[in-house]
Amino acid sequence: MTLESGGLVRPPAVAGSWYPDTAVKLRAAVTAHLETVDVTPTGDIVAIVVPHAGLVYSGPVAAHAYQAVAGRAYDVAVLVGPSHHVGFDGVAIYPRGAFDTPLGPVPVASEVAEQLMTASCIRTHPTAHVREHSLEMQLPFLRHVLPETPIVPLVIGYQERDTVLALAEALAGKLAGLNPLIVASTDLSHYFDADRAARLDGAVIESVTGFDADRLLAEFERYPVHERGRCVACGGGAAVAVMKAAAALGAAEARVLCYADSGDVSGDKTSVVGYLAAALGTFAS
Numbered sequence: 407m408t409l410e411s412g413g414l415v416r417p418p419a420v421a422g423s424w425y426p427d428t429a430v431k432l433r434a435a436v437t438a439h440l441e442t443v444d445v446t447p448t449g450d451i452v453a454i455v456v457p458h459a460g461l462v463y464s465g466p467v468a469a470h471a472y473q474a475v476a477g478r479a480y481d482v483a484v485l486v487g488p489s490h491h492v493g494f495d496g497v498a499i500y501p502r503g504a505f506d507t508p509l510g511p512v513p514v515a516s517e518v519a520e521q522l523m524t525a526s527c528i529r530t531h532p533t534a535h536v537r538e539h540s541l542e543m544q545l546p547f548l549r550h551v552l553p554e555t556p557i558v559p560l561v562i563g564y565q566e567r568d569t570v571l572a573l574a575e576a577l578a579g580k581l582a583g584l585n586p587l588i589v590a591s592t593d594l595s596h597y598f599d600a601d602r603a604a605r606l607d608g609a610v611i612e613s614v615t616g617f618d619a620d621r622l623l624a625e626f627e628r629y630p631v632h633e634r635g636r637c638v639a640c641g642g643g644a645a646v647a648v649m650k651a652a653a654a655l656g657a658a659e660a661r662v663l664c665y666a667d668s669g670d671v672s673g674d675k676t677s678v679v680g681y682l683a684a685a686l687g688t689f690a691s
Contacts, residue, residue, distance in 0.1 A: 414532070419538070429508045449688050452687045456547075466666065468544075482581075486560045488565060507549055512556070562641075588648045659689060663685060
């Protein structure tokens with residue numbers, strides 16, 4: 407990491423493995439995924455739910471959410487995802503600087519970050535961001551569809567009820583008066599056969615479709631802690647927090663835009679990961 411413009415620049419952790427590490431190849435891959443989307447919702451979008459697997463696997467699904475917000479005017483994109491490598495209490499923020507990408511650096515909205523850091527559940531924890539892919543996988547799309555929008559990166563540690571609800575309250579309170587896009591990064595069930603995955607993922611999809619964060623939280627908590635990411639969603643707490651915050655910020659409904667699993671790309675339906683794209687807002691029809 408190097409100092410630049412008063413903050414640290416986080417280098418990519420998974421470029422070259424999870425997505426192309428050159429601007430030309432990455433731009434082409436993102437564009438190709440976006441071009442497959444032919445229908446997008448009209449209306450005001452406050453938040454989106456997107457997956458975070460390798461671009462070849464989850465990119466076709468994520469593209470539906472990012473195409474829906476392409477070219478819109480947002481003050482900031484607040485990214486909320488789970489921690490896959492570091493265990494900790496609360497929420498880790500990256501407060502200043504930028505996240506580098508092959509498409510150029512994405513600056514952190516430090517003033518918004520400072521406001522969020524006044525919430526007791528949010529603190530700095532640089533190590534939580536070093537290897538984390540759940541936020542990084544959003545940057546190629548964001549850099550492409552919202553090139554002028556700065557970010558605030560938030561990684562949730564242990565996705566306990568109190569932390570999730572406190573984060574939802576912090577987002578709703580500190581982002582009021584802004585025009586934010588809140589991004590919940592989560593995959594759905596992991597490593598079941600496609601039929602079982604579809605049944606498990608169906609419970610999440612029903613909660614999102616009904617814009618019912620409490621129902622999703624109850625589904626998440628129905629399983630032991632060590633099974634929640636496998637049976638429900640690795641970022642289930644992130645999705646709950648974002649849904650609640652979006653509702654407080656004016657979103658009235660949710661639209662599921664796409665669902666698929668990794669087997670749709672790999673051809674292996676015996677062990678899949680589920681992917682969902684959804685938009686939360688107020689829609690014209």
